[in-house]
């Protein structure tokens with residue numbers, strides 16, 4: 074049994090405009106940009122990371138902004154909603170703040186007894202803020218959102234699937250247990266010690282077509298393990314269960330392995346080491362353009378061609 078997974082590590086999505094993406098996450102949601110780098114596999118595209126002060130796993134929302142990319146068509150086989158945890162009683166503040174930032178489709182509802190505020194990102198990306206009791210994680214307050222209301226990190230992701238069978242088995246293998254069901258939503262929680270981003274939901278939609286990915290779509294969701302030894306142990310367990318999984322890939326700030334899950338959602342297992350302060354001071358995270366060594370020779374070209382993102 075896999076018992077090394079600690080919850081979510083990061084969620085990576087796609088956008089059509091880097092500047093609007095940066096404004097949305099730093100100004101509307103008040104997260105900290107902790108890294109400005111490029112897509113290691115397509116270095117003419119940014120990879121932007123938004124998180125708490127340090128980029129703690131379980132708080133890290135990342136984006137590939139492909140200039141002018143067409144919007145995705147929501148469907149099954151993808152993460153439909155990314156949920157952030159906020160303190161109890163804070164949704165009134167958020168409703169007003171999101172309104173001031175002209176954020177679309179802001180609505181209140183309740184799921185599993187927790188009050189939520191759902192809204193859309195700049196490309197129709199699905200988000201919710203969930204009032205969570207007793208989330209002890211320290212929020213980033215450097216962008217003008219007070220500690221009494223600020224985002225603590227992820228609460229969960231909700232995947233849209235046509236059925237639960239394969240995913241139910243896989244999540245069980247990964248150390249999750251199903252703890253509740255409401256309507257067509259199944260909720261899973263990590264059994265061992267989590268990092269706060271402890272939940273995964275499956276939204277069962279048997280009649281919905283598969284998604285066509287584009288701007289506003291979640292590209293993949295990553296789960297956290299402490300270190301490379303834990304990652305190799307997880308890789309071995311998944312491989313023996315018949316899951317086709319990539320070799321370990323060095324992403325500079327963590328090590329990654331990837332696999333396509335039953336139903337089509339792309340999963341990653343990422344290490345908590347070495348972290349986002351490996352190449353810049355904690356006080357200045359996310360300010361300078363950081364390039365992996367294999368793309369450093371492109372710096373002059375990229376500095377000229379990448380879209381300026383400061384508002």
Ligand code: ZN
Nearest residue numbers: 085293295341
């Ligand atoms: Zn990733």
